[in-house]
Amino acid sequence: MAPERPADYPRASGAAALGARLRRLSERIDRDAGRLYAELDVRFEQRWFGVLNQLVLHGRRSVGDLAVALGVTHVAVSQVRQALVAEGLVAEDRDPRDGRSRVLRLTREGEALVRRLAPAWTALAEAAVELNTEAQDVLAALERLEAALDRSSILDRARRILDSARP
Amino acid sequence: MAPERPADYPRASGAAALGARLRRLSERIDRDAGRLYAELDVRFEQRWFGVLNQLVLHGRRSVGDLAVALGVTHVAVSQVRQALVAEGLVAEDRDPRDGRSRVLRLTREGEALVRRLAPAWTALAEAAVELNTEAQDVLAALERLEAALDRSSILDRARRILDSARP
DNA sequence: ACAGGATCCGTAAGTGCTTACATTTCTCGG
DNA sequence: CCGAGAAATGTAAGCACTTACGGATCCTGT
Numbered sequence: 001m002a003p004e005r006p007a008d009y010p011r012a013s014g015a016a017a018l019g020a021r022l023r024r025l026s027e028r029i030d031r032d033a034g035r036l037y038a039e040l041d042v043r044f045e046q047r048w049f050g051v052l053n054q055l056v057l058h059g060r061r062s063v064g065d066l067a068v069a070l071g072v073t074h075v076a077v078s079q080v081r082q083a084l085v086a087e088g089l090v091a092e093d094r095d096p097r098d099g100r101s102r103v104l105r106l107t108r109e110g111e112a113l114v115r116r117l118a119p120a121w122t123a124l125a126e127a128a129v130e131l132n133t134e135a136q137d138v139l140a141a142l143e144r145l146e147a148a149l150d151r152s153s154i155l156d157r158a159r160r161i162l163d164s165a166r167p
Numbered sequence: 168m169a170p171e172r173p174a175d176y177p178r179a180s181g182a183a184a185l186g187a188r189l190r191r192l193s194e195r196i197d198r199d200a201g202r203l204y205a206e207l208d209v210r211f212e213q214r215w216f217g218v219l220n221q222l223v224l225h226g227r228r229s230v231g232d233l234a235v236a237l238g239v240t241h242v243a244v245s246q247v248r249q250a251l252v253a254e255g256l257v258a259e260d261r262d263p264r265d266g267r268s269r270v271l272r273l274t275r276e277g278e279a280l281v282r283r284l285a286p287a288w289t290a291l292a293e294a295a296v297e298l299n300t301e302a303q304d305v306l307a308a309l310e311r312l313e314a315a316l317d318r319s320s321i322l323d324r325a326r327r328i329l330d331s332a333r334p
Numbered sequence: 335a336c337a338g339g340a341t342c343c344g345t346a347a348g349t350g351c352t353t354a355c356a357t358t359t360c361t362c363g364g
Numbered sequence: 365c366c367g368a369g370a371a372a373t374g375t376a377a378g379c380a381c382t383t384a385c386g387g388a389t390c391c392t393g394t
Contacts, residue, residue, distance in 0.1 A: 026189035032322035124182040127324035141308035155199035157294035
């Protein structure tokens, strides 16, 4: 017994469906990565990966630099920093040339953990490549979506559609 | 001055990059939808959409039914329910045939809000269709990714790769 | 008829981000 | 050289979910 509803009610809940779908997929992937670390008996969380990886690849890096490189806010980096320092994997020094800046670097423990995790990261990277191939280049599709959003956000598009419908 | 690192260190941080990218995109879309509601001076949050939409489309629904329909946990639905009841948009009754079940339905205020939001939802849905077209069917790509993950999760794939590398 | 287990739903706490706001430090024009 | 504004970072709180767990109710086999 479906209830009454406006005749022009949008059935295909587009934006919400797209957002929800993206969120579910990302959670699925993060969760799986976490399980792999647990199975390997390594104390490591997926959200630490970005910062740790950058430090391995580029050495000493400030919070701000890491945020830019990872495409997240400095706050996100700062929170990871806090966890990594608490775990003894990363140390922070003040930049002698700029007292505002905190420069992060791997500790010996951090380097050891990276060596221990490298095979798992390789496996995950290969699994991602495999998935991407099997899904016929979903990464390219995501890049196209990002490019389309850069040209005009979903907000701009919705505003335009709203305005043209109600002149 | 790049630091030393294992020779086989995985540079392409596949799984992490994929997960992070999906997350960023979903946040971008949700945030934009929220801004549109704010611009229309409507007190509404994007996370309420799924439940509200289901109630419009199908009338009275239990928490569990909604969770299945939306592909989230019953907890997520329960939290939205709490907010929607607090806002006076939704009422809940016990199912006379099953005392465990809480059946949700729109109130008059809820119905009024839906009528007021319908144009915005239509616009968002059309914007999503437009984006999807412009990105050459990113939805189809996401569906292929979901299907690939259903066949074998990223965890299973990574495990297999790890095992075959270390016999 | 009722014990044991399954189901439905709730709260609490955690995750991985975000925005908003505060603090400290730097820089540059007057 | 000093004060205004900019920049780097930090904390607090929120968001949209999740898992973990517990209470209430239902169902099934004996």
